[in-house]
Amino acid sequence: MKTTTQGRAEGSKEFEFTARDFERVRALIHKKAGIALAESKQEMVYSRLARRLRATGIGSFVSYLDQLEQGGSDEEWEAFTNALTTNLTSFFREAHHFPILADHIKKIKEPIEIWCSAASTGEEPYSIAMTACEAFNTLTPPVRIIATDIDTNVLNTGANGVYSIDRLDKMSPERAKRFFLRGKGAREGMVRVRPELRQMITFKQVNLLESNWGISGQFDAIFCRNVMIYFDKPTQGKILDRFAPLMKPDGLLFAGHSENFLYVTDAFKLRGKTVYELDPNKKAGLSQSRRA
Known part of the structure; x- marks a missing residue:
């Protein structure tokens, strides 16, 4: 986006959104959620937060950001964070991870606990649940899944477990039939995850930046x-x-396909295919502390 020497965006927009406004947004979302917004995201930020200005009736970004900084309500902080959170996901995304998970959980002691820390709209934790069902050949495997996200809107979608049928396009017909119920009448074109899978998962809001x-x-x-x-x-x-x-x-x-944790922590070592395990030294220290 081009700006004038005063930082005002060129072109006609509903709200003035200056470079200074954008930097304030970047600082606020980094402090609140740890998100490091790239400089290239200015247009995206304008588009998403302009909806909040319309919804709240606030006439400028300056006033909106002032209100947030000066004690904005929990509800508006939540809406602000939700607006700037990107939720790109699908069932069995990065599919190579799920056979590794299946082999792993078949070899370990029950009950099994799994945390999906960026659950988005639920496709990932449900993929984990389906993998567990297939690994143990039952709809009630000895697996408990905690699914968390900072965005409350997407968590509600995940907890409901209702999706448009085209979300299953890349899934085998056998898997879709086993784990989903097709909608009828007004629900035509929608599917719902079977209740057994939903009972395996607890959806919970967690901000990974929070101390607790x-x-x-x-x-x-x-x-x-x-x-x-x-x-x-x-x-x-x-x-980490x-x-x-x-x-x-x-x-x-x-981890995700584009993420490399080797240079940001010594707690883990790479096992392969973006899968990590505890470093042997860290593992030994944790084992000793648990025996104490």
Whole structure:
């Protein structure tokens, strides 16, 4: 976007959105959610936050951001964060991870606990649940899944488990028939995840930047895929170091295809295909602390 010397965007827009406004947004979302917005995201930010100005009746970005900084309501902070969160997902995305997960959970002691830390609209935790059902050949495997996200809107979608049928286009007919119920009448063209799968999953809001995640237990696997790319390296390192004590000694950490954790933490080592495991030294330290 081109700007004048005063930082005003060229062209006609409903609201004035200056370079200074954009920098304020970048600072606020980084502080609130750890998201490092690229300079190229100015148009996206304008488009998404302009909806908040219309919804609140506030006439300018300056006034909107002033209100947030001067004690904005929890509801508006939530709406602000939701607006700037990108939620690109699909069932069995990065499919190579799921056979690895299936092999892993078949070899470990029950009950099995898995954390999906960037659940978005639910396709990823449901893919994990389907993998567990297939691994144990039952709709009630000994697996509990915690599915979290910072965005409350997408969590509601995930908890409902209702999707348009075209979301299953890349899924085998056998898998779709086993795990989804087709809508009828007014629900034609929609599908709902079977209740057995929904009962395996607890959806919960978690901001990975918060000091208290409200997450307990020791996990056999943590999925943290395609979320670290929105954080700077120091933030990534802090989050990964907090994952380590929440994992069982033989637990696996699944990352996104474009994410590399080797240079941001010494808690994990690469096992292969963007799958990590605890570093042996870290694993030994955790085992000793748990015996104490």
